[in-house]
Amino acid sequence: MRIAVRRTGGFAGLTMRWAVDVTQPELGDIWMPLIESCPWEDVPDLANQPDRYMYSISAGERNATLPEREVTGPWRDLVDRTRDAARHDREAAAPLDQPGEEQAEVLAPERLATEPSRPITGRGNRLFPRRPEESDDVGPPQPS
């Protein structure tokens, strides 16, 4: 089964995609209970929240679109697990294969460790560089 998450919006307006193809026994043991605990048929229709994320989540034939603040509980678990699994797949495949169209989706989280709807601060990552004034280096040794 293919499980995919597409995240749009955020103040940067960048779209990120994560996807995994899951087979038995992992599908039945781990993923299906999580998928079935999500209220696919009961997605609230909320007012738009510009600058926050919108998530499109699919698992096989099921799909749902929901705003960031509704991605809680089992939805949050499913999104996080999909993203982590996509990242893991990417790391496992990296030494062997050249990233293609399909793998590019999976490559996404490595390049975006910082959530762009939040202030861009801290250590930086491969997508957004570290800001020099926020270096967490301790600086040169102090004379004792």
Place this chain on the structure above:
Amino acid sequence: MNESVSDVFAALVEQFHLGQTAEEAGWLIGEGLFTDQVEGTALRSLKAPGTAYNDDVLGRDPQPATMDGYVDTRDDNGGVHLNSGIPNHAFYLLAVQLGGYAWERAGRIWYDAITGSHVHTDTDFAGFAAATASAAESRYGKESEELKAVTAAWTEVGVLE
């Protein structure tokens, strides 16, 4: 409109800070935000919406520049960062048409529009275009170059016919 106005005033602040005319300015939002591993120069371009990045992971900058490319979607809370390319480009066209420092006339018209009585929470592109035309007329006159340029800019992006 909210997202576009944010971009317009961000660009104006940057241009004022750098002392750039409309012709000299880059009209980019978020320039230099990406690392060199991303194929792109910025998050958005007012000068050429849809050209800010084209990356294997991020995809291509999806912004339209005119109403022909208007995106009807639930993504991005209704495509607020996508369709903002249209009024963004209208502002760019106005600023370049008027020339000189964009904050002096084009920016003044936009500011008059958003602080006047014609723009509300539900104002659409056409309503905003009318508000800027009204602002240009009030400040510069019915036969003014500024009003003509405002109308021409909104017409070019397909908001006014």
